[in-house]
Amino acid sequence: MGGQKDEAAVAAGFIDARARVEFIAICLVGFFFSFTNNYSSLLAIVFERSGHSLPDAGLLLSLFAIPAILAALLSSAACARIGVLPTIRVAIFLTMIGMGSFAFTRESFWLSLLSRLVQGAGVGLFLPAAMVYSQSRINRKRFVYFITVFSAVVPLAAIAPPIGAWTLERYGFASLFAEAALPSALAIALTYALRMAQRPNNTGGLNLGAxxxxxxxxxxxxxxxxxxxxxxxxxxxxxxxxxxxxxxxxxxxxxxxxxxxxxxxxxxxxxxxxxxxxxxxxxxxxxxxxxxxxxxxxxxxxxxxxxxxxxxxxxxxxxxxxxxxxxxxxxxxxxxxxxxxxxxxxxxxxxxxxxxxxxxxxxxxxxxxxxxxxxxxxxxxxxxxxxxxxxxxx
Incomplete structure (x- = not known):
């Protein structure tokens, strides 16, 4: 029976029957992660209401690029050294802490910058590692289609900012950032239902290899x-x-x-x-x-x-x-x-x-x-x- 399920799953484009469920799960992980990160759309409003000038708010928003790009470059080395799933968990945790901590740091420029840098590091680590894991669950039969399906979960999380705006107006900053962090906690929990993916070959340094x-x-x-x-x-x-x-x-x-x-x-x-x-x-x-x-x-x-x-x-x-x-x-x-x-x-x-x-x-x-x-x-x-x-x- 298990062999028939595996054959059907392979014909559908997965490596085995369990990988079908794992692919759906990693899509949900991506959705919950993106849900948390999409609360970033409200940060300009948060910074303005917390007393930051427009140039300072712009700087807080734009400096996010530095850790995001650096962490993306480091993601391959992280996957090789600690594994793909642990890298995903670290990425989600950093994003959750970075976003959630704005409840306490938003009024200080330097503390807000620290929160933003932590969030950026998490975002930079996540997508390359999540792409590697999702690709490890599928075979070449429908490879491009399933990568596209995985990528579709990010825009689906665009419902987050309107929900966050409603929470902000009615319940304030603390509730907003607690709400923002919750989906990431669910995402981390989901990763423990997944099998470990094969670690990338460790070529040393940044492990960028191919x-x-x-x-x-x-x-x-x-x-x-x-x-x-x-x-x-x-x-x-x-x-x-x-x-x-x-x-x-x-x-x-x-x-x-x-x-x-x-x-x-x-x-x-x-x-x-x-x-x-x-x-x-x-x-x-x-x-x-x-x-x-x-x-x-x-x-x-x-x-x-x-x-x-x-x-x-x-x-x-x-x-x-x-x-x-x-x-x-x-x-x-x-x-x-x-x-x-x-x-x-x-x-x-x-x-x-x-x-x-x-x-x-x-x-x-x-x-x-x-x-x-x-x-x-x-x-x-x-x-x-x-x-x-x-x-x-x-």
């Missing part, structure tokens, strides 16, 4: 641009829509719907397409989305732009995550994932500063056209890479 190959420069550059494209929407689009008197829901609701629909439904079919082609398609739909956003003077065009943006966003990170480990055994994947997520975080967290200067110089709409052009240029580079083997064989 992640330092020249062939990976293109996917790394692509995912960094993906971080920039995603980061613009999280950092500046709300202010742009407010300035144009377009409801925020005209962008954020349809973009979330198209993202989730793509990852759960359409990618079941598209997963068979060559990975660089999917990445080029992601960049193309991103560019279309930003062009429509720049053109929008009302909700209808904005909704169309949001749908295109959501499609591009749904493809980028999970497909590049599959691209960088293509052909590698599970124990060799932690290095590429660590470097890949570091490049994504760099695009996400480091580029808002120069983008802010560009907005100050030319405005939101022109900046959106520039970003669309960057996406088109990167798409052209990826397509040139795809066409090169065909030309060589001609």
């Amino acid at each position: 992640g330092l190959q020249r062939r990976l420069l293109l996917p790394y550059a692509t995912v960094m641009i993906g971080g920039l494209l995603y980061g613009y929407s999280t950092s500046y689009l709300a202010a742009d829509l407010h300035e144009r008197t377009i409801a925020l829901a005209a962008f954020f609701v349809p973009s979330s719907i198209s993202l989730v629909a793509m990852r759960f439904a359409a990618m079941r079919v598209l997963a068979a397409v060559a990975l660089p082609i999917l990445v080029a398609a992601s960049l193309g739909t991103y560019a279309l989305g930003f062009a429509l956003i720049a053109l929008a003077s009302g909700p209808l065009v904005m909704i169309a732009g949001a749908l295109a943006y959501g499609i591009g966003n749904s493809i980028m990170l999970p497909v590049v995550a599959a691209w960088v480990v293509e052909g590698l055994e599970p124990q060799d994947r932690s290095g590429p994932q660590a470097v890949n997520i570091s490049f994504f975080y760099f695009g996400l967290y480091a580029t808002p500063w120069p983008i802010a200067h560009l907005i100050g110089a030319v405005g939101y709409v022109t900046t959106e056209w520039v970003i669309a052009a960057i996406a088109v240029a990167m798409m052209a580079v990826v397509l040139a890479f795809v066409m090169r083997p065909a030309r060589a064989g001609a």
